[in-house]
Amino acid sequence: MTPHIHDVVTRLLEAAGERRRFIVALAGPPAAGKSFLSSWLCRELDARQAGCAAVVPMDGYHFDNAVLEPRGHLPIKGAPETFDAEGLRCDLERLKRADREVAVPVFDRPLDLARAGGRLITTEHRIVIVEGNYLLLDEGPWPALRDAFDFSLFLEVPDEVLEARLIERWLEMGQDQAGAIERTRHKDMLNARLINTRSVAADLHWVASD
Template sequence: MESQQLAELTARARRLAVPGTRRVLGLAGAPGAGKSTLAGRLVERLGPLAVLVPMDGFHLAQAELRRLGRTGRKGAPDTFDAAGYAALLARLRAPEPGVTVYAPAFDRGLEEPVAGSIPVAPDVPLVVTEGNYLLHDEGPWAPVRALLDEVWFLEPDDRRRVSRLVERHIRFGKDRPEAERWVRESDEANARLVATGRTRADLVVPVP
């Protein structure tokens, strides 16, 4: 992402970060769109004004995916605790004085969510959250959009996005044929679903 584009997006996020209030900014997009990268850069630039709470902390645990028979579909909408994510967003929107909220994170090395990993102090004005299904309007995902003050939809070049996804899966333990198959059969099915929410975003962000 070019420095000018990042500066403009940071300025827009900063306008949401008003001390004494609590707002939530969402970054949505297909797998491999660059959501976590942009979210991290925004929070780094905003410093104490913002904290990052990824949607991925609400992945179901591997044991539960096995019980449900969904391990081969990990990353699909029904492999997350969507209701739990919505409940956390509702709690984050209404901070209680003196109460730190602890959000879960996702450990890619373990491929597991880790509870209580991210402290959100009550005086932080902006929560940045990112994930595939922030604009999904079906089932338990439907309440999420209304809990976000703004949502940006990241739109990268698809060939680069797919290439990045394959390399990510290899980096975290899959061999190349397995990574390519997973992207083709799982990630891209999810990407097509994610794309249907594009029109519900406040801003579409082209990603180089």
Template sequence: MPMTSLIDDVIAMVPSMPGRRALLGLAGAPAAGKSTLARRLTLAVDDRLGTGTAAYVPMDGFHLSNAQLDRLGRRGRKGAPDTFDVDGYVHLLRRLRAAHERPVYAPDFDRRLDEPVAAGLVVPPGARLVVTEGNYLADDAAGWCAIRDLLDALWYVDAPREVREERLLHRHVRGGRTEAEALAFIEASERPNAQRVERSRCGCSRVVSLLRSSG
């Protein structure tokens, strides 16, 4: 689907009445292109409707810290559903749906540090659209299943496994792992996580591939 068509559809989601806010969710496997699409859509909405109309809030800010993962013995499975603060993420989505008079601060994720960063993002009161993305937005497990009802639309971002894993390899090597360490982490953690995410695809209303989107 052409990018211009996706942008038109997102523009149509933006409430025309002041004080209303829509939430668009993008689910998909690791390195499918969720954050790239989310940023492009946010910038496109702001370009057409004015700066501050849209905001981008990724789920990755709710990664548990490395210290907590070490305490739980889950560092080697970072990115699995139980390595996120899903309750905190759901609470944030509820605040975003309800709050319009004050800014809402949200955590971000720093890939260089490989750690969440508190209050790294802000959603201004005037934002009428929030684009959020993450692996498990369509998951049916406890905690995650509450997300779908908080979103106005939920799309699935798709990409072939070989493309995703090549991106992951580059990402982890840039982050400081050796190529062997990166490949081992992809096999042990990223691939099982992706398989779980792929099973949730049917819970999304649209499937989008950036590899086929242009214009």
């Protein structure tokens, strides 16, 4: 059963207590609604304790196309190996210390690139929600991230809903119908299945139906 947003916020605030920094991992497949849910949680947390929450999107740690192309990874951009997992781990360590502001990168989807220093996480942000596909993946470099997380949430969405959302996303980005279907079924949904089958259990699962 999907918890109510206010119950999740209460649980996070109670778990965070008086800690200087409480880091939440919000994971799930592409187009599951991670950005929407993380922003919603941030707004609700701030409504209870003004200025206490911030969001760090994992998408900001995409390798640039100039790095991916020589490696032959541009066609699979979005797969686990196309992210700077080590860079994210280092930033999580800095965030965990909560002793100074930390600049984090933010992905600009229309430009298809990450903007360095696109967002500042200050010492006033006690609760930091890190959202991304592979945060709980149990292979490669990703398990090294988990020591930084104080709480984890996994967003579950049926495959047919994900596929419809992803096709619509590609269409909005200028792909034709055939190209949108091809990218969705032979790229994004492969990543989605990896995430759904190889992620460790989260503290809380949020199940969405549409």
